[in-house]
Amino acid sequence: MEQIILEVFGLNINEEERFESYDYIEKFISENVLSWDIAPDTEVLEQTFAIQIKELSNNELSFLLLHSGYIPEFYKHDSSQETLYSKLIESLVCEWAIRIGFEDSYLQKQKSNREDITIKRGNSIIVGDSKSFRLGRSQAAPNVKDTIKQKNFSDWLKPYRDNDIKAGLITFPSLMDWKNKSKAYEYFTDNTLPILFLFYEHLSFILLKETLGFQSLFDLISDYKNIFQESTSSSATYRKGIETKLFQDELSTSFEEFKTLAKKILNEKVHHSIKRIEEEAVLTKQRITADIELLTPEKLKKIAISSTYQNQYGQTLKQLTNIKKFRTD
Structure with a gap:
């Protein structure tokens, strides 16, 4: 797999180095939180993490993004560790947004009834909600209500009613996706309020390809009514709609090849997690x-x-x- 990763990501990394990437966020937390007897300062730790990941190249960040969104199994449920991990995923997505051209993006400090990430370029706004789940969760896919509450996005966008482009974004670990159909996709294909539902693989690919960037998301949002003329619960219909628009022409073949590699990388991450447990x-x-x-x-x-x-x-x-x-x- 080393040769394919070199060709796609421009990274010459062996198995041991890939395992280090799979454990990157968990390692950051263990090195920066020496005791859990008192709650850590999440805001300070997020800022430290944000500074650290800015040192990564686009290719390194792209590889990290691809396999992110999976909460370490060693963290207790609803624990400070879990909360901090989720916060660092928000930081990762915010850095991604900045690098693809949303240079005014930031994390929300006011968490009550606000989005996780304000993705901003000029007068255009995307309210972001980054999702993370455990590989070992008891359900193959999460409950719809744990993934999307459409009213939340409507409420989050109210302060930006005068902005030019407005939309929502959920970033999501693909191994938690619903099989074939879900009520969630009816919300994602509702063209009255575009809520993009992107896997971390999508974010990874967009960052890798310089021809994409912020404009590819603007074009997708602007064409939402044509892409989804009626809502559907079909995941395949949704995927085809957004991927055809985002990755047109020669990029469509490139993305299909990328998905094949991504599947292998995620499979290796899963087996790495199993071995550690x-x-x-x-x-x-x-x-x-x-x-x-x-x-x-x-x-x-x-x-x-x-x-x-x-x-x-x-x-x-x-x-x-x-x-x-x-x-x-």
């Missing part, structure tokens, strides 16, 4: 075994009783705590 599982079991072997029989008995009790009655105890906390005077 399996290796950590072995180490965790070894640590637990070593700790238990040091315990006395009496201590083991107490642990077994406590664990069994929590397994059988723990949920009810939580409910009891909530009743006392919220339902009594």
Whole structure:
């Protein structure tokens, strides 16, 4: 795969270096947050990350974008780690927007009822929402409501009612996409409010190709009513519509080849993630075994009783705590 990556991305990177890229954001977090006992300063960390990724070449950033949007499995759900990772994905998308010509783009600091990313060039606005999910989530694809709330985009665009071009953008990890059909695509093909739904592979390809850039998105938005004359739940119809418009003529063949490579890269990332989880599982079991072997029989008995009790009655105890906390005077 090294030769194809060299031809497409202009990067001479071996397997080990690709693995470093797959873990790039996670490594940044581990190196810059030494303790999670207190909540990290997300804004300062995002600014540090933004400065760091500005040092990457377009080709390096393009490769990083392609495989981004997958929350590390080692982060607890709804944790500070997960929140920070999602914030850094926003920073990555903002840097992408700046590099393709939306030089006035910035991250929103006012998070209440505002977009994640304000993608701006002159008097034209795209309100951006970057999505990240776990590879190990319990569903093959997320719930539609976790991906798009059309009213949110309408509300986000209200402050920009006097701007020339207005649209929404959701950036999304392709391995989480719905198969064949979804209610979500009815929103994405609703031409009354263009909401672009782009995979990180799309962002990666747009950055690689100098002939694309901001104008390709403006042209797509301007032609939305012709591309989607009626809404549809078909993912294939949506993909064909936006990709035909974005990647015209010789770029269409180039993008098809790019998608084939992207699929291989993402597959390698998935297997890299699987290997890391399996290796950590072995180490965790070894640590637990070593700790238990040091315990006395009496201590083991107490642990077994406590664990069994929590397994059988723990949920009810939580409910009891909530009743006392919220339902009594």
